[in-house]
Amino acid sequence: MADTVATVTLTINGREVTVPKGTTVLEAAKSVGIEIPTFCWHPKLKPVGACRICYVEIEKMPKLQVSCATEAMPGMVVNTESEKVKEGRKAVLEFILINHPLDCPTCDKGGECDLQDNTFAHGIDDSRFDFNKYRFIRERKSTFDDYRIGPEIVRNQNRCILCFKCVRANKEIFGEYDLGVFQGGNISEIDTAPGEKVDSIYSGNLVEICPVGALTNTDWRYKIRVWKTQQVKSVCSYCADGCNLTLWKERDKVYRVTSRRNDVIDEGWICDVGRYGYQLASVEGRLTTPLIKKGDKQVAATWEEAIGLIARKFREIKDKKGGVCIGGLISPQQDCEALLAFSKFFRTQLHSNNIDFRTEYKMLPEKESPYYSRLTSASFRIADIENSDTILVVGTNLIKEHPIVHLRVRKAVNQKGAKLYTLNPFTTKSGDLSRDEIVHVPGTLEAFLNGLCIGLAEKADGEGNVRAAELKARLEPNTTAKAAEICGISEARLNDLAEALRSAKKISIIVGELVSGSPAREAIAAAIHNLTVVLNLNERGQAAILSRAANSKGAERLGVMPSLSKELQQKLKSMWGGFPETEGRATDRMIHAAKKEELDALLIIGANPVASFPDGQFVREGLDKLDFTVVADLYETETTEKADVVLPLSSWVEQSGHFINLEGTMQRFEAAIKPVGNSRPGRQIIEDIAREFKGGLFADAHEIAREMQELLNVEPRPSFPDAVAEVKFAEEKIEKDYPYPLFVVDEMHHFGHLTERSRSLAAFAAEAQVEISPSLAEKLQIENGSLVRLESETGKLVLPAKISEMLDNDVILISRNFSGTAANMLQMRKKRIDRVRLIRVDEK
């Protein structure tokens, strides 16, 4: 029998209301459209009943009750508008206002302030308070008390009404400990710990959640009045979580981004990259017009000239050597429309399968193994994480890669008691939440996973799992002891995890970029696959390699890869009346081909492989050999530098489109402003080229929509095959000369190659740093900020060091987001794990 939800029926303002048991009176009232004012209540936080504005009168209870913290009980008779309630509210407002500055004319919150609104609706226009208002003074910058508590947040304590929502959300939801309540009574203060700042990846939410103007961000302060703006529905264009956003704009400027609560995805929280990333749209220095290389200069040209030249060149190459000598790289942050157009142009007009969106990974196979692609296309629900009792996070610094998925994991652990295990080559923030934070020797992940399978297969065999015996046979003669030894983890911990997984009722296995970006991705995926088989995960959970960027999933589902599943290929063939027979090349093979002069031209949209492909030297050499390079981007980059034609690309706020998030959900976003300068959206650029080259790609907008839909209807391998994959045990050799494993990753507040242009994001981090653990810092006598030289077999880099409390083993992390730092010059395309040595450079 299905769970029947127990309900309660009560009367509110004379109306009968039935709600699930456990609902508060406040929410019961809300459910029938009766609004009760609140300040300290928040749908996602535990009620604290502090502000007292939400009073209601309940029959048989002599005192007014706070509806936010009173559970609806059968037969309750509630009045939300009685004289006594009104009086109670007025009294609370009067109390709050006695020390509140009433600087509404210059307060940024004006027009959207809960205090203003509630006073307007329920208060009185006169105060009986005739003393001087109490003043907190910290850093007098204006007539008010502006005090910066973080790179982007300004606090005005005088306006604070002590609802504590910021601090509560920060600790309860985000697990961040950089904001607190200090002192007590009527001099209580919201502040950072002495000497600290509020700079977590979730910091902007604290501003958004503040009901008054106590916390404001520099982004929006003093720029515009809220009632002059229009709101546009958007979706984040950075990571694949797919948070829903509202863009606040007036004329041709976006003023801020806030969350647009979607409970199955973001629950109303967004990360700071999503919040401030929009700024890069309207920063000085955007490419506003096409450029064509003349001699060694790129000079301004019209769109007609540029498109004409591209079409001509492509035709020349195609005619002479074939379309397969042209390749295309496109950013997975482009919308579905652009991705589909890209694929269609290459496949139907150039007859080339040389397209890829994975420009930041090395050693990509042309054709993914079924195990790998099953894991990337597996169905995965963010909201389902909280229904899991056991969660295994593998190969990802989750809070960075998928900040909103991380929040769901936190919720599962903290509110639902799920057990979390993390499995990574270095320590991450998720580890704080975990039962066991397992840090393996870099490059030995599949050994660990196979080790897990050994023990599980043994047990599962006894329990009648049909594949267990086969898996056992494959794993022999390896032992858990051997596996444990290879990855530097005690066998007991390995066994504990195996047992936790075995006895779990519902499991989520979350796999990230340290796997998808690893040259060993296929072997690791095989091991994870085996784990899902031996755990019989089809029936009790979900496991997925999460896609990385906002539309990586779209790129996979729409086929922006050199090699596609049979089903997809079939579909495209029938839809387009043909499909190239030739084999396509993945990113690194395209570059390799360019180097060998087997590829003549590249069309690159929104990507910057020169800076982001993990072997800088290799890409530079490859691109130098190309006859013709076309690059579309928002700004000049290391890659546009090498282009024969540079095209100004519009950002996502300048266009409408669709992204498919890591769950496979397609979401529409709307344009907020016109394209900046003469820039054009990616999809238009591709259409323009195609039209000039051979003819339009789509008859009309309906056709794009229909084709997209048809492709999305192709089932992306719904469940796990129960076949057992081949087993590989890797063992990582330590090289004495280059002792430290290097990971080139996104900096916490950045994503990809453009966010350094966002003023706010640059305020969090403006340059690349070398992140090392305190213990390594101590060993090498490196201090925070001191310069260090990194040396790999291929390159050298001097950067400031940042000692990260989060890390505690000898690995090195560098951010890949800054144009001034060619971190990829340290990487080698053929190495599984990049390694460096680290030398302290004494200041001049």
Added chain:
Amino acid sequence: MILNKISIAEIKERMVKYPRRKSVILPALTVAYRQVGHLSDQIYREISDIIEVPYIEVAEAASFYTMFPKEPVGKYLIQVCHNISCALLGADSLVGYLEEKLGIKKGETTPDNLFTLISVECLGSCASAPMMQINDKYYENLTREKVDRILEELRRQG
């Protein structure tokens, strides 16, 4: 490190008694206060490291509890109860008398750093009013004569 070995050992000893580490914040602050005489950011950091709770949680808690001075005070912290029972028996004039004897105003520290004088809320010694607490010790049923003797004794001990 400000906290000495004894204090650290004491804090660690306390840790095993509680089901949750965070509960040790207040005892740890007390240990630190007994050793140092006041609290500071540095102390919060050290406590946070020892008991492994976020620094801010230690700082937040410390700021709430008014018993611990957050700035250095004299060797002898004189806290006169000014609440009702003591006030009825002359707590205010006791403060006045101490101000006169020490040559400082309430809230101040003598130049030799020996005495700091403050007045505080009820210390739970109402039936022995007026009273004061000097460091850990209660002095009750105070008279001028008693106060003279106490100050003299403390001055002698230096």
Added chain:
Amino acid sequence: MEKRILFKYIDDPNQIHIDTYIAHGGYKAWEKTLKTMQPAQVIDEVKKSGLRGRGGAGFPAGMKWNFVPKDSPKPRYLICNADESEPGTCKDRVLMEQDPHGVVEGMAIAAYAIGSHLAFCYVRGEFVKPAALMEQAVKEAYDKKMLGKNIFGTGYDLNMVVHTGGGAYICGEETALLNSLEGERGMSRIRPPFPAVEGLYACPTVVNNVETLAAVPHIINNGGEWYASMGTEKSKGTKIFSLSGHVKKPGNYEVEMGTPLSYLISELGGGPLDGHKIKAIIPGGSSTPFLLPSQIDAPLDYESIAAAGSMLGSGAVIVMDERTCMVWVIERLIHFYRHESCGKCTPCREGTGWLEQLISRIERGEGKPGDLEKIDSICDNILGRTICPLGDAAVMPIQSALKLFRDEFQYHIDHKKCLVKSEFEFK
């Protein structure tokens, strides 16, 4: 007449040592409990005794213990509330300083009754000596195997921790105490959930006052009926009253419930100071309304004091003679409550601050016409509207003073000075 039960050995300086305590019959009740009684029987006995909480609210102890869910798989905790900070109250300190084992034994029995294996004694931070004596008593009890593992060979384990606070009155309020004990700022929590269901670390928890718990061993030794034979119909047993203020012999006196207030003040306390007349009496700690001299014959029990318009509270009787300016008294008290408000809920945080400003301006002679009505109204807006009863505690004495001594307040406003100036010299 004093009726010394909890105070029986209060004058014996050796009572703090476990051997003396045992020689005086100590820990017999604990042994009897563990060896012969089921938890439910202990609760029954305490229910029968009619023992009511001595921390202020007078809630029946046995009933509270019974609220602990019997089937909860979570650990349970017992907490002895030794935060004693309500102005006028100084009885718990005496119990801890002079007879700490009595408190330990009471805690142990109560812990057993609710199935707790870990008990805390939350002692206010300023009580360094009482805390040290409690620590010592606990240590002695461990040494004698009265605490720890397998006590009296019965298989029952009980640990006890003496925890000290940081100087915050609010931490005497049970939910703030729980937060404080968890290492949080001592801010109150909304109820429900009640501590008995979700208290310390979200586990079932009972919080009892020192005096409440100290009475328990006597009830076990002599039976609930014996205890119930003392006192009045609804207020059973004895109670310790802290007598302070303008009396000849202030002190802590244990008397039977129902003993007339006049007996406490005049006989035990020696009456008003020579040449002075009583003006007002606070019967139950600074948060309770005033009584007038005409009510001095009121019996000291929960019902009678309530009938007289006040509350028995913690049993702290503060006597004020005719030299006392009531505005001055109220200023002291509102200053205290403003200072001690945790700051969580709006009416208490903002209201106490506003009241303090108004009252001190009246006391300074700067009061304005209409101020008293404003105070009335602010009090109404706080009373019953806060998370914890600190808000009520702050306004009840003010409302009472404005009712009983309104003229005096009015005089301050009209004449910009005191009707009687309180300038108390110490000897």
